[in-house]
Amino acid sequence: MSAIPMTVQGAEKLRTELNELKSVKRPAVIQAIAEAREHGDLKENAEYHAAREQQGFIEGRIQDIEAKLSNAQIIDISKMANTGKVIFGSTVTILNLDTEEEVTYRIVGDDEADIKNNLISVNSPIARGLIGKSADDVVNITTPKGVVEYEITEIEYI
Structure with missing residues (x-):
């Protein structure tokens, strides 16, 4: 394992x-x-x-x-220097460019994921699309409703 x-x-x-x-x-x-x-x-x-x-x-x-x-x-993400990249454990605020809706997610392990508390699995489509990206990057994420364009507005290591 x-x-x-x-x-x-x-x-x-x-x-x-x-x-x-x-x-x-x-x-x-x-x-x-x-x-x-x-x-x-x-x-x-x-x-x-x-x-x-x-x-x-x-x-x-x-x-x-x-x-x-x-x-x-x-x-422990809080002990890491913020490189400006989305990594495991980071808290990411993204803006849906179609609806102007902003949402903040924390990327966590599979067992910790809880969408109601904005905790998404590192293996989820959204997290996979965000990992490695930087603030102000625009990403296209495939969701069940189709491809959605998001802009990364903030990345925190808290």
Whole structure:
């Protein structure tokens, strides 16, 4: 598995979730399984089967997070000199030249992407079109609605 780019905030969010799973949810589901076992016959014990299924989900997520963190290449953009180029972790303000609508995106790893919070994956079409460009560059980005022309108005390393 190759290195997975991740921001400092994204790695911290995963570590927090991992800690919650290991210290709160795992013990709770173990307790639920123990209580369900006390009810007797396990073949027809819905509580037991639900708790075991929940345990499987928790253990799977723990393994998933641990794998991602062990392969993470954590990039702290705030410690880098602003070269004026769009790179992983940068915050980019772009202007749609057709609609004059301005939007700001932060380019993050796949696990951190959240379009509602303007966090876009480094692998998204918009991010791929912006990476390596500079302020005042005009880029054409292919979207589901067709090609859209954007001007990069600001690049921040925050």
